[in-house]
Amino acid sequence: MTSRKTRMLTVSSLIAALYVVLTYFSYLFGLSGTNMIQLRLSEALCVLAAFTPAAIPGLTAGCLLANILTGSLLWDVIFGSLATLFGALGTYALRKFKFLSPVPPIVFNTIIIPFVLMYVYKLPDNGWIIALCVFAGEMLSCGVLGTMLVFAFEKTKSGKNIINILSN
Secondary structure, rough: OOOHHHHHHHHHHHHHHHHHHHHHHHHHOOOOOOOOOOHHHHHHHHHHHHHOOHHHHHHHHHHHHHHHHHOOOHHHHHHHHHHHHHHHHHHHHHHOHHHHHHHHHOOOOHHHHHHHHHHHOOOOOOHHHHHHHHHHHHHHHHHHHHHHHHHHHOOOHHHHHHHHHHHO
C-alpha cells in the first residue's frame, strides 16, 4: 500500500471513528434516535468532504457503524448511510464553494430520512411535518455547527494545521 493510500485510509478511519463517537454521544443524551426531531452532532462533520475526499468513505462508514451500534433497523442503516454518502459526494462536488458545504447533507437528509421515519419506524404519515423536523435538525447540526467548523478550519491557525494534515 502506498503512503498516499495509507494516509487516505487513516484519515477516513479517523473521521469514521469521530462520527461514531459523536453520534453515540448524541444518542446517549437523547438528541438523536428514531424521533422526528433529531440533533445528530456528527452531522457537522459532513463539511469535511469539502476539505478531503477521504471524508466521503469515512462519513459513510461512520454513519453505517453508528446506526448499527445505536440499534437502528436495517432499512435505516442502509438509507441513512446512503443519505450521508450522497451528502458527502455533493459536498465534495461543491468543495470550491466551502460556504455551501452544508447544503448537500441538509438536502439529502431532508428528502430521504422522513421516508425512513414514516415507513421503517411507522411514525405518523405527516410527511411535510417530519421533513420540516429533519430539516430543522440538519440546519442546526450541519448548517450551524458545520459552518462553524468550516470557519474554524479556514480562519484559525490550528484549523489550518488540521486541514493541512487531512489534505496532504
